[in-house]
Amino acid sequence: MKTTAVVALALALSVPRVFAAAAVPASVDPALRRALTDAVKTSASFSNRFEAEVWLLDMSTRLSTLVPDVGRRMALLKTVHAEAARAGLDPQVVLALIQVESRFQRFAVSSAGALGLMQVMPFWIDEIGRPDDNLFDMHTNLRYGCTILAYYLDIEHGNLTRALARYNGSLGQYWYPARVETALRTRWYAR
Structure with a gap:
C-alpha cells in the first residue's frame, strides 16, 4: 500500500463520523442551486468594532472548550458571523448547528458522506458547477451550509424546526x- 493511501485511510478512520446535513435528493431544487451559485460569489458582517469585540469575546469564551486554539477559534467565529450575516441567519444558530453536526471538527465526514463543519453533501459542488471547491475549507463549507440553511428557512417561512x-x-x-x-x-444563548 502506498504511503499516501495509508495516510488517507488513517485520516478517514480517525475523523469523527457525524450526522449528515442532508441526503442526496431525488432531484435538486433549481432555486437552491441558484442560491448556492450566487453565494459562492459574495460576502459582509459586523456593524461596528464594539459589536464585533463584544460578540467575538462572548462566543470565544463559549467555544474555548471545543476549539482550544485561540487563532483557529477567532478565524472560525469571524467566518461564521460573516457567512451567517450574508445569508441572513443568526450566527449563534449556525454555531449550534455546527456543534451538533461536527463538534467543530473541520475534517468530519458523516456516514452518509457529508463533509466539514456544517456537514455539506459533496454532490453540491458538482451540482453548481464548482468541482474544485473543497468542502473541508472553512470558508467554502460555511458559505454552502449557511446558504442551504437560509434557503430551507425561507421555504419553511421562518420555521427553524422544519428548516433544521x-x-x-x-x-x-x-x-x-x-x-x-x-x-x-x-x-450559545445561555447567560
Missing part, C-alpha cells in the same frame, strides 16, 4: 432540530 429538519434530511422528524435547539439554548 430539511437541512438534516429528516423532515417530519424532530430529534435533529431538538438537538440543535438544545445546543442553542444551553451553550
Whole structure:
C-alpha cells in the first residue's frame, strides 16, 4: 500500500463520523442551486468594532472548550458571523448547528458522506458547477451550509424546526432540530 493511501485511510478512520446535513435528493431544487451559485460569489458582517469585540469575546469564551486554539477559534467565529450575516441567519444558530453536526471538527465526514463543519453533501459542488471547491475549507463549507440553511428557512417561512429538519434530511422528524435547539439554548444563548 502506498504511503499516501495509508495516510488517507488513517485520516478517514480517525475523523469523527457525524450526522449528515442532508441526503442526496431525488432531484435538486433549481432555486437552491441558484442560491448556492450566487453565494459562492459574495460576502459582509459586523456593524461596528464594539459589536464585533463584544460578540467575538462572548462566543470565544463559549467555544474555548471545543476549539482550544485561540487563532483557529477567532478565524472560525469571524467566518461564521460573516457567512451567517450574508445569508441572513443568526450566527449563534449556525454555531449550534455546527456543534451538533461536527463538534467543530473541520475534517468530519458523516456516514452518509457529508463533509466539514456544517456537514455539506459533496454532490453540491458538482451540482453548481464548482468541482474544485473543497468542502473541508472553512470558508467554502460555511458559505454552502449557511446558504442551504437560509434557503430551507425561507421555504419553511421562518420555521427553524422544519428548516433544521430539511437541512438534516429528516423532515417530519424532530430529534435533529431538538438537538440543535438544545445546543442553542444551553451553550450559545445561555447567560
